[in-house]
Amino acid sequence: MDRTQIEKAYQLAKEQYAAIGVEAEKAIDKMKEVVISLHCWQTDDVGGFEKPDAALSGGGIQTTGNYPGKAKTIGQMRADLEKVMHLLPGKQRLNLHAIYGEFGGKLVDRDEIGVEHFQGWIDWAKNLGIGLDFNGTYFSHPKADSGFTLSSKDEGIRKFWVEHMKRCREIGAEMGKQLGTPCVHNTWIPDGSKDVPVDRNGYRALLKKSLDEGYENEFSKEYLKDAVESKLFGIGAESMTVGSHDFYLGYAIKNNKLICLDNGHFHPTEQVGDKISSCLQFTDEVLLHVTRPVRWDSDHVVTLNEEVQLIASEIVRNNFFGRVNTGLDFFDASINRIGAYVVGTRAAQKAFLIALLEPTAQLVKMEEEGRYFERLAMLEELKTKPFGAIWDYYCLLNDVPAGEDYISEILTYEKDVLSKR
Numbered sequence: 125m126d127r128t129q130i131e132k133a134y135q136l137a138k139e140q141y142a143a144i145g146v147e148a149e150k151a152i153d154k155m156k157e158v159v160i161s162l163h164c165w166q167t168d169d170v171g172g173f174e175k176p177d178a179a180l181s182g183g184g185i186q187t188t189g190n191y192p193g194k195a196k197t198i199g200q201m202r203a204d205l206e207k208v209m210h211l212l213p214g215k216q217r218l219n220l221h222a223i224y225g226e227f228g229g230k231l232v233d234r235d236e237i238g239v240e241h242f243q244g245w246i247d248w249a250k251n252l253g254i255g256l257d258f259n260g261t262y263f264s265h266p267k268a269d270s271g272f273t274l275s276s277k278d279e280g281i282r283k284f285w286v287e288h289m290k291r292c293r294e295i296g297a298e299m300g301k302q303l304g305t306p307c308v309h310n311t312w313i314p315d316g317s318k319d320v321p322v323d324r325n326g327y328r329a330l331l332k333k334s335l336d337e338g339y340e341n342e343f344s345k346e347y348l349k350d351a352v353e354s355k356l357f358g359i360g361a362e363s364m365t366v367g368s369h370d371f372y373l374g375y376a377i378k379n380n381k382l383i384c385l386d387n388g389h390f391h392p393t394e395q396v397g398d399k400i401s402s403c404l405q406f407t408d409e410v411l412l413h414v415t416r417p418v419r420w421d422s423d424h425v426v427t428l429n430e431e432v433q434l435i436a437s438e439i440v441r442n443n444f445f446g447r448v449n450t451g452l453d454f455f456d457a458s459i460n461r462i463g464a465y466v467v468g469t470r471a472a473q474k475a476f477l478i479a480l481l482e483p484t485a486q487l488v489k490m491e492e493e494g495r496y497f498e499r500l501a502m503l504e505e506l507k508t509k510p511f512g513a514i515w516d517y518y519c520l521l522n523d524v525p526a527g528e529d530y531i532s533e534i535l536t537y538e539k540d541v542l543s544k545r
């Protein structure tokens with residue numbers, strides 16, 4: 125896009141927003157606080173690097189598609205992530221899963237991982253000036269095949285996963301320490317039952333016990349923030365999920381943990397945007413996994429839809445930036461994976477910028493005075509304000525392609541790099 129055109133369009137758009145009491149410059153400046161954690165697992169369809177050709181198995185989650193160009197080594201993965209970050213305005217973090225360590229060709233089991241396997245990632249992140257987040261991996265492993273990990277009634281299996289959790293926290297804390305920004309360590313387990321179980325309570329009591337054990341070691345909040353991620357159901361675990369929302373919200377509140385809200389993990393008419401202000405009355409912080417469920421927890425690439433908009437609007441309206449950690453969680457193997465990241469992350473960023481261009485105080489005043497028609501009309505009018513011109517200018521300021529210009533850059537990367545893998 126032409127620079128002069130972008131600047132001209134911005135000036136006109138800025139005036140339109142000013143007419144409704146919104147300062148576009150302030151909105152753009154506030155975008156500095158929008159730091160999105162990129163999930164590493166879109167690079168390789170949640171395979172990881174524990175062994176050659178590792179692939180996602182079990183866990184009730186699924187990638188579909190076989191689009192060429194998937195990252196097959198950590199070097200390729202880093203190159204892809206750097207390309208993605210070059211095409212995104214603002215600053216990001218990287219969210220790693222435990223299966224993405226540098227294991228040097230040896231079989232390092234999940235109860236044996238240590239900081240040494242992630243030091244390369246820490247150095248890489250330091251070099252880029254970004255923070256890291258971390259997740260234990262409780263799937264794609266023979267000891268997860270029964271469908272139960274931290275809630276397993278097999279004491280050997282349960283202890284194995286508790287040890288994994290302990291090690292993940294040590295790794296996360298070291299990431300936070302070395303990088304000078306706390307690592308959000310998230311625990312999601314697939315545990316659940318295909319058919320109607322009888323002893324729901326037994327599994328939940330075991331999960332609570334395992335979490336208590338896994339959290340035994342204390343780390344400074346400057347280095348590590350622990351989160352627990354609930355879920356409604358997974359493939360093959362349709363009748364009961366041990367780590368349900370009630371379970372983890374209770375655990376998080378009682379134990380001063382973060383609750384992780386993934387917007388693919390609820391009944392379709394429930395909205396995560398509506399949950400944020402509820403959870404934050406009782407927890408210090410929340411972690412978000414922003415995704416796009418299509419009929420089920422399908423983890424499609426995020427698009428700018430009403431669900432994502434409500435999430436961003438709730439954060440902006442209440443200035444929850446310091447208390448909401450925003451991560452992404454999608455994995456689409458049917459399209460260019462770099463493109464998936466760029467479209468998905470930009471969609472989330474756009475939702476934040478749109479939210480920042482809202483005359484919130486005026487709308488609240490209308491609401492408090494019972495002027496509901498005016499509130500509705502204003503919210504509708506905001507949808508067709510010239511947001512795109514502000515977005516393009518924001519991209520220009522950040523020295524990244526504006527509008528659709530990133531598409532050709534991704535196609536060039538596909539031709540020059542991805543297609544040769």
Ligand SMILES: C[C@H](O)[C@H](O)[C@@H](O)C(=O)CO
Pocket residue numbers: 165170185259312353355386413421453
């Ligand atoms: C790979 C992630 O840990 C996983 O997607 C988890 O966060 C989840 O949402 C499972 O449905």
Ligand SMILES: [Mn+2]
Pocket residue numbers: 312353386413453
């Ligand atoms: Mn998730």
